Amino acid sequence: MSSYANPSLAFLALDGDAFRAPAGTPVPPDIFAPSLSGWVPYGGIKAGFTKQVEQQITDLYVWNKREAPYRRKKDAKKPKILFRAVDQGPASALTVLRGGSISAGNGGHEWIEGDEEFFAFIFRVEDGDEAKAFYAQKAEAGPPPEEKYDGEDLDGWDFDLSPLIPDDGSKPLRRWTKSNPFA
Template sequence: MSDYASPSKTRLWLDGDAFRAPAGTALPADIFASALAGWDAFGGIKAGFSRETSQDNTNLTIWNKKGTYRQKKGEKTETIKLRPVDVSKATALTLLQGGSIAETSTGSGIWEWIEGTDENFAFICRVQDGSEWKAFYLKKSTLANKPPETMDGEDLEGWDIEIIDLVPDDGSLSIRKFTSSNPLA
């Protein structure tokens, strides 16, 4: 039995939020605040989110050496996947990709979703376990692909979206991670 295991240092992220703002929007002074001024909330998110990193790696060998001698690494791509289930302003703006929503005629009560071609935006997602928090901030990101819409009576309507981080115009880090405690302390 381990003498080093500590349940107080494990996390079960049970609550979370995601927000979006115009690309380049600065990191809030408190990324864990209950309200983030200038940021639109996605609302309900089914089962949190996932962050994935992908990178192509090529093993290079030489004749007189067994195994890998050196490795050539490609560019890293970071993505965050989530499933908003509320038709919030943030969800609509993300799905519209820079487009708009317009009433078909004044007073008709019928609204047409007019998709744009692409749009960049800032993005924050965060999760909570009791008093512990973790968050990711992307100063500049974009929707990877237009997600399918499924209305089947089996599940909540929602959109499985994938957000790709983009290198900000100022060259700063493209994705930043924050926690409410320091495990190295």
């Protein structure tokens, strides 16, 4: 049996929130605060989210093809966040509409899609005293989400967000935790 395993350093996300704000909105002074001034919360997220990082890696060989590559060429990392919003609140509507609007008329409300739109994004998950948060100062929604009405799942949208390099040149996706594994 391992003498190095430390269950106190592991946690399962039991609760979480997501927020959006205009692109360029700085990270709040306390990213884990119960409410974030200037940020619009998503009303409900289905069981967390997925953070992916794609990166193309190419092995480089010398001209006479030795057994192993002499180096690897790595393209830039491309982070993505995938999640399902299961509410029809303002944050979900703004993300679906891509900078569009909602107009009243004809006995209902017409959802009018806009052009592409950039926005800031925060996603955080918690388990008791432990927590993680991700922040993108500038993000863009991926392909328009499909809407599924099948009677088996919560009505909502599967969002694919790509953090982009902010105008100030900082990292596209930043991460915080409440604990420090190096302390």
